[in-house]
Amino acid sequence: AQSVTQLGSHVSVSEGALVLLRCNYSSSVPPYLFWYVQYPNQGLQLLLKYTSAATLVKGINGFEAEFKKSETSFHLTKPSAHMSDAAEYFCAVSVPYSGAGSYQLTFGKGTKLSVIP
Amino acid sequence: NAGVTQTPKFQVLKTGQSMTLQCAQDMNHEYMSWYRQDPGMGLRLIHYSVGAGITDQGEVPNGYNVSRSTTEDFPLRLLSAAPSQTSVYFCASSFNRGSTDTQYFGPGTRLTVL
Numbered sequence: 271a272q273s274v275t276q277l278g279s280h281v282s283v284s285e286g287a288l289v290l291l292r293c294n295y296s297s298s299v300p301p302y303l304f305w306y307v308q309y310p311n312q313g314l315q316l317l318l319k320y321t322s323a324a325t326l327v328k329g330i331n332g333f334e335a336e337f338k339k340s341e342t343s344f345h346l347t348k349p350s351a352h353m354s355d356a357a358e359y360f361c362a363v364s365v366p367y368s369g370a371g372s373y374q375l376t377f378g379k380g381t382k383l384s385v386i387p
Numbered sequence: 388n389a390g391v392t393q394t395p396k397f398q399v400l401k402t403g404q405s406m407t408l409q410c411a412q413d414m415n416h417e418y419m420s421w422y423r424q425d426p427g428m429g430l431r432l433i434h435y436s437v438g439a440g441i442t443d444q445g446e447v448p449n450g451y452n453v454s455r456s457t458t459e460d461f462p463l464r465l466l467s468a469a470p471s472q473t474s475v476y477f478c479a480s481s482f483n484r485g486s487t488d489t490q491y492f493g494p495g496t497r498l499t500v501l
Contacts, residue, residue, distance in 0.1 A: 279427065306492075373485060379427055380429055
């Protein structure tokens with residue numbers, strides 16, 4: 271079964287420092303991977319997704335993620351953290367569901383990012 | 388476009404009460420889903436629909452019913468609320484049900500069952 275694991279339920283960084291949020295996947299087939307962000311009291315918003323077109327994926331708000339098959343990883347990075355990046359981040363994998371060519375997202379447990387001024 | 392809208396934003400129920408969480412989208416998306424979010428557990432799929440008149444169960448369907456009479460609306464019914472259903476509920480939609488389709492989420496409904 272395909273799944274994702276996010277390492278660290280809570281990460282704190284200083285403003286201006288590198289942001290690194292870790293996600294490892296488990297899949298016997300090439301996975302389709304997503305990062306979503308949830309700002310306080312809001313719904314989830316897509317940051318970026320890996321669809322096998324390129325291993326380095328650029329998303330919104332300066333975030334990017336690199337798909338590394340050898341490490342089964344899809345870590346999210348941003349060179350310089352901003353106060354507005356404080357949110358919860360979810361890694362997800364698209365998995366076949368209930369036949370008939372249907373896919374659903376399986377989410378990791380989330381990583382809450384705090385940015386210290 | 389309003390995107391995905393959910394009502395109400397907050398709700399408090401007593402054990403045994405029933406209610407319907409509303410979800411609507413104006414993007415003409417075929418695929419809609421309901422998730423619940425609990426602390427430290429990420430999002431878990433409750434029910435989903437691949438089009439009007441077609442619904443199916445997700446990972447945690449017990450205690451919930453859904454229907455899809457129109458493309459736009461996908462209500463979630465709690466038949467007899469229990470404290471274990473205290474959670475934040477998110478509705479999502481996507482254009483299709485493919486492997487790389489982006490899901491768009493509503494703002495959520497925060498439900499407390501006493």
